[in-house]
Amino acid sequence: MRSSLLADAPAIREPQHAPVAHVTRGGVVEGVHYGSVVVLNGDGGVRSSIGDIEAACYPRSALKPLQAAAMVRAGLPLDGALLSLAMGSHSGEEHHLAGTRMILELAGVSEGDLRNIPDLPYAPAVRDAWVRGGREPSRLAQNCSGKHAAMLYLCKLSGWPLETYLDPAHPLQRAIAEVVEELTGQRIANVTVDGCGSPLFSVSLHGLARAAAGIATAAPDTAERRVADALRAHPEMASGTGRDTAELMRAVPGLLAKDGFEGVQVAALPDGRAVAVKIADGADRARIPVTAAALARAGVEPRLLAGFQGEQMTGGGRPVGGIRPVAALGPPPPPPDPLRFTT
Numbered sequence: 001m002r003s004s005l006l007a008d009a010p011a012i013r014e015p016q017h018a019p020v021a022h023v024t025r026g027g028v029v030e031g032v033h034y035g036s037v038v039v040l041n042g043d044g045g046v047r048s049s050i051g052d053i054e055a056a057c058y059p060r061s062a063l064k065p066l067q068a069a070a071m072v073r074a075g076l077p078l079d080g081a082l083l084s085l086a087m088g089s090h091s092g093e094e095h096h097l098a099g100t101r102m103i104l105e106l107a108g109v110s111e112g113d114l115r116n117i118p119d120l121p122y123a124p125a126v127r128d129a130w131v132r133g134g135r136e137p138s139r140l141a142q143n144c145s146g147k148h149a150a151m152l153y154l155c156k157l158s159g160w161p162l163e164t165y166l167d168p169a170h171p172l173q174r175a176i177a178e179v180v181e182e183l184t185g186q187r188i189a190n191v192t193v194d195g196c197g198s199p200l201f202s203v204s205l206h207g208l209a210r211a212a213a214g215i216a217t218a219a220p221d222t223a224e225r226r227v228a229d230a231l232r233a234h235p236e237m238a239s240g241t242g243r244d245t246a247e248l249m250r251a252v253p254g255l256l257a258k259d260g261f262e263g264v265q266v267a268a269l270p271d272g273r274a275v276a277v278k279i280a281d282g283a284d285r286a287r288i289p290v291t292a293a294a295l296a297r298a299g300v301e302p303r304l305l306a307g308f309q310g311e312q313m314t315g316g317g318r319p320v321g322g323i324r325p326v327a328a329l330g331p332p333p334p335p336p337d338p339l340r341f342t343t
Helices: 059-075 080-086 093-108 124-132 145-158 170-186 203-217 224-231 244-251 282-296
Strands: 016-023 028-040 046-050 190-193 201-202 257-260 264-268 274-279 312-315 318-325
Touching: 016 274, 016 282, 016 312, 028 203, 028 282, 046 282, 059 080, 059 145, 059 170, 059 201, 059 203, 059 224, 059 257, 059 264, 080 093, 080 145, 080 318, 093 145, 124 244, 145 170, 170 201, 201 203, 203 224, 203 257, 203 264, 203 274, 224 257, 244 282, 264 282, 274 282, 274 318, 282 318
Parallel strands: none
Antiparallel strands: 016 028, 016 318, 028 046, 028 274, 190 201, 257 264, 264 274, 312 318
C-alpha cells in the first residue's frame, strides 16, 4: 500500500529552466544551454538550485537504480557485476552481451522473451564494428537489455506473467512504481513509455536527487545498499569502457552516478550529498561539465573533477573556447574539513 506521507505529484508544466552553461568561443558566449540543477546537503536540505527543480520531468535511464532497488526488494537475487548491468545503459560490448545472456540463462528464458526494442550497440565504435561485421540490430545489443533480462528473471521467480512484464498494471511494474514513490518521497506525476519499451515514471528533479541520496546512504543488508555497492564496484557494467559516468565514479571515491537520455544526470555521495541535472535541450555535451560544477558546489574537491570540464571548442585545429557552467554554480564552497568518503 502506498504511503499517505508522500508529497503530491510534481506539477506537469513547462519547466522554468534557466541558463546552466555557456558555450564560449574566443571570449564570446556563442551558445547557451538552459536547464535545472539541484544540489542537496547531507541532511537532505537544498544547498543550491537553478531553474525549476519541482516540475515533473522524466529521469529516463537515471531512474534505473530505483528500478533495480525495487527488483532487489521483490526478490531479484543478482549482485555485483550482473546487478550493475541490470541498471545499465550499456555500450553493447561483449561483456555486456555475455552478462545479459547469463541473466537470461539464470532465468531459464531466451533472448526471444525480451520485449525491449531491437537496436544496434550504443557506443559508436562498438556499433561501427557491429555493422562492419554484418550483424543486425538485436534485443540483446540494445542498451537496456540487462534491465529487461533482470525483469524477466524476477518475473520467473515470482510466478508473474512474462509476456506482459512491461504493462504498467503488471505486478512487477506496480512494485517498481511503489518504490519509486517511496524513494523520491512524492507521487508519480505521469506514466509513459521509455525508449526501450518499459514504463517510465515522471518525478521532479528534486525527488530524483532525494532518491539517489537514499540509495547512496543505505544501510548494510538493504536492497538499496546492494544496488549502491554493485554500481560503485562495477560502473562500466552500467555504462561502458571510457563512458563519462563510469569515469566520474572512478574519479570521485564513493560516488554513485547514473545518466539518462535527454541530458539527465544524478549523482550522490555516501554522506547524502547529491546532485541532479537536467539539460533542457537534451544536449549531452553540457551534462557532465554542469554535473561536475554541481558536485564541486556540493563540496567535492575540484581536483577530482578536473577531467570533467567538457569538450573544447576549436578553430583551425586550436582550442578557442569551451563549455562553462554558469557563475551561479561557482565558485564552489570549500569542501568539508576533512573531506571523507565511506563505502
